[in-house]
Amino acid sequence: MRIIHIIPGSGGSFYCGNCLRDSKFVVALRKMGHEVIKVPMYLPLFAHELDRNDSPVFYGAISIYLKQLYPIFEKAPKWFDHFLNSKPMLKMAAGMAGSTRAKGLSEMTISMLKGEHGHQHEELDRMIDWIKHHYPADIIHLSNALLSGLAPRLKEKLGVTVLCSLQDEDVWIDVMKPEFRQEAWDLMHENARSIDRFISVSHFFSAFMKERIRVQDYKIKTIHLGIDPSDYEYIPISQKPRNIGFISRMCYENGLDILVDAFVLLKKKQGFEDVKLILTGGSTGDDKGYLSKIRKSIDQSGLRNQVEFQEDFESEGRKTFFSKVSVVSVPVRIGEAFGLYLLESMASGVPVVQPALGAFPEIIQKSGGGVVYEPNRPESLAESLAGLLSDPKQLAVISEAGYEGVQRHFNIFSHARELVSVYESAI
Numbered sequence: 001m002r003i004i005h006i007i008p009g010s011g012g013s014f015y016c017g018n019c020l021r022d023s024k025f026v027v028a029l030r031k032m033g034h035e036v037i038k039v040p041m042y043l044p045l046f047a048h049e050l051d052r053n054d055s056p057v058f059y060g061a062i063s064i065y066l067k068q069l070y071p072i073f074e075k076a077p078k079w080f081d082h083f084l085n086s087k088p089m090l091k092m093a094a095g096m097a098g099s100t101r102a103k104g105l106s107e108m109t110i111s112m113l114k115g116e117h118g119h120q121h122e123e124l125d126r127m128i129d130w131i132k133h134h135y136p137a138d139i140i141h142l143s144n145a146l147l148s149g150l151a152p153r154l155k156e157k158l159g160v161t162v163l164c165s166l167q168d169e170d171v172w173i174d175v176m177k178p179e180f181r182q183e184a185w186d187l188m189h190e191n192a193r194s195i196d197r198f199i200s201v202s203h204f205f206s207a208f209m210k211e212r213i214r215v216q217d218y219k220i221k222t223i224h225l226g227i228d229p230s231d232y233e234y235i236p237i238s239q240k241p242r243n244i245g246f247i248s249r250m251c252y253e254n255g256l257d258i259l260v261d262a263f264v265l266l267k268k269k270q271g272f273e274d275v276k277l278i279l280t281g282g283s284t285g286d287d288k289g290y291l292s293k294i295r296k297s298i299d300q301s302g303l304r305n306q307v308e309f310q311e312d313f314e315s316e317g318r319k320t321f322f323s324k325v326s327v328v329s330v331p332v333r334i335g336e337a338f339g340l341y342l343l344e345s346m347a348s349g350v351p352v353v354q355p356a357l358g359a360f361p362e363i364i365q366k367s368g369g370g371v372v373y374e375p376n377r378p379e380s381l382a383e384s385l386a387g388l389l390s391d392p393k394q395l396a397v398i399s400e401a402g403y404e405g406v407q408r409h410f411n412i413f414s415h416a417r418e419l420v421s422v423y424e425s426a427i
Contacts, residue, residue: 001423002137003029003036006147009043009057014249014282015313017340018167019045021201021225022143028228028416037135039127041147055134058127059112059120106180109172113187115149124150128157139423145169145198145213148191155194161427166200166209166220167337171253188213196426199223199419202359205337221422224363225338226412229403232347233319237326237399242274242389245325245350247313247341248281248332252290255331255355260294261378262329264301266385275389277303280310280321322348326395327388329353331376335360342370343410346402351395353384366409369402 007022022038023045029036038045039055111118116125127150131137140154142164151162173184192198192213198220200206206222209215244263248254256279263277283291298307310321328345335358342363345352352370354360364370373384388395 001034001139001420002135003034003139003141003423004039004131004135004137005036005141005143006039006041006150007045007143008147009040009045014284015247015280015341016045017248017338018143018165020340021167021338022141022165024225024227024412025416025419028226028412029420032413032416032420034420039131055130058130059123106176106184109146109176110180110183110187112146113149113184113191115151115191116153118149124153128153131158138427139163141165141199142195145188145191145209146172148188148195151191151194161196161423162194163197163199163423163426164195166198166205168205170208170212171334171336185212189215192219195219197221197422199422201225201338202362204359204362208337221418223415223418223422224366224410225340225343226410226415227340227343227347227406228412229347229407232344233323234347234349234403235323237349237351237392237396240326241276241324242272243276243278243325244385244389245278245321245328245345246281246330247318247321247328247345248330248339249287250279250281250283250291250294251287253333254281255333255376257290257294257297258331258333258376258378258381259329260297260307262331262381262385263307264297264303265378265382267301267303267306269386271390272386275306277307278310278321278324279307280313280317282311282313318344319348322350325350327351327353327385329381329385331355331381332357333376334358338363342367343406346370347406349399349403351388351398351402353381353388355381367402367405369398369405371398 005022005026007019009019026036026038037055040057041059044057111120137160140160140162142148142150142162145164145166146169148164154160154162173181176184192215198215200209200220200222201224203222206220210220246256246259250256266272266275298304322345328350329352330339330341335355338359342352346367346369352364354364354370354372355376356372356374357376361372364372371384373380
């Protein structure tokens with residue numbers, strides 16, 4: 001089977017769960033003998049892919065932003081577009097403020113959802129022309145419903161089966177002004193007519209999106225995320241320092257301040273003098289002010305030497321991170337549709353402590369690799385962390401359960417076979 005995955009990239013500026021999810025499925029599908037390529041949009045997927053891609057980067061972040069803001073750029077010469085979409089310019093864009101932020105980009109989101117009727121229609125035709133001449137496929141799989149505006153034209157011009165993953169679209173849309181917000185959901189509902197199947201990453205999010213985009217039950221299939229356990233090194237908890245870790249984009253939405261405040265409270269208790277906080281996952285320009293406040297808070301608490309900011313969070317950097325921590329917490333403020341870092345942590349033998357929000361209870365209950373707490377406040381998190389770190393036997397039990405749970409329930413190859421079955425039924 002010939003498959004194209006169309007994936008928005010982050011350029012490696014922060015831990016991008018969607019980029020990792022799609023890339024892991026691509027690798028698994030290739031190992032199963034299918035022909036699969038990744039087609040990036042906006043930015044390259046990862047920092048190490050700035051110089052290597054399966055295809056060109058379509059809808060270059062700088063180019064489409066300028067065309068949306070200043071229509072005169074729609075008539076710019078081709079060489080100017082090539083310059084804006086060059087690797088040095090895209091690398092710069094990856095760290096720009098707002099490049100991954102919904103607030104302020106509402107008009108562009110609506111335009112993208114309008115597909116061939118939006119400001120970026122020429123780029124859509126360029127993508128279709130490239131696919132037609134370089135990689136005619138059986139399946140085109142869109143990374144999320146924010147890309148659903150591509151679907152009508154893809155089906156019309158290529159006659160191809162189109163699938164679309166569902167994960168955290170609400171995080172982007174629900175920060176928009178009300179007039180844009182409703183239009184975005186309505187456009188996704190209209191675009192759903194051109195999408196053969198939706199793949200949601202959790203039962204929680206399947207139910208949520210059925211209501212939001214108003215589609216029939218048969219069109220949405222839940223396939224949990226997965227990883228290849230052999231990509232991770234399991235280290236027994238008894239051989240690790242009692243450190244707490246955070247691995248995700250370091251931003252307000254992901255609750256980094258909640259974890260830092262919980263760590264400050266924990267350090268005021270007796271018996272946790274050895275515990276440190278290890279933070280990784282990167283950030284964008286938008287997060288600079290927020291991170292500056294975080295560092296100031298850490299300094300004022302007198303804990304500067306007890307907190308480490310680890311810059312490398314890709315590949316080997318993640319392995320190093322997991323070798324240094326005994327528990328991971330990413331206290332996302334409104335929960336998530338999944339959270340791939342949960343599986344990466346558990347596959348490395350690291351229990352997770354998450355708020356009882358979104359799909360976190362669903363994933364933790366199925367894997368057995370962590371605990372949930374509520375409400376999502378520093379005091380509750382500090383108590384949960386203290387309970388685990390002060391009970392090495394229980395910590396070891398949860399560590400082993402999570403490792404085995406990932407092997408049994410969240411293996412990428414099992415989920416890739418499920419995905420192929422959906423492809424075949426959709427075709």
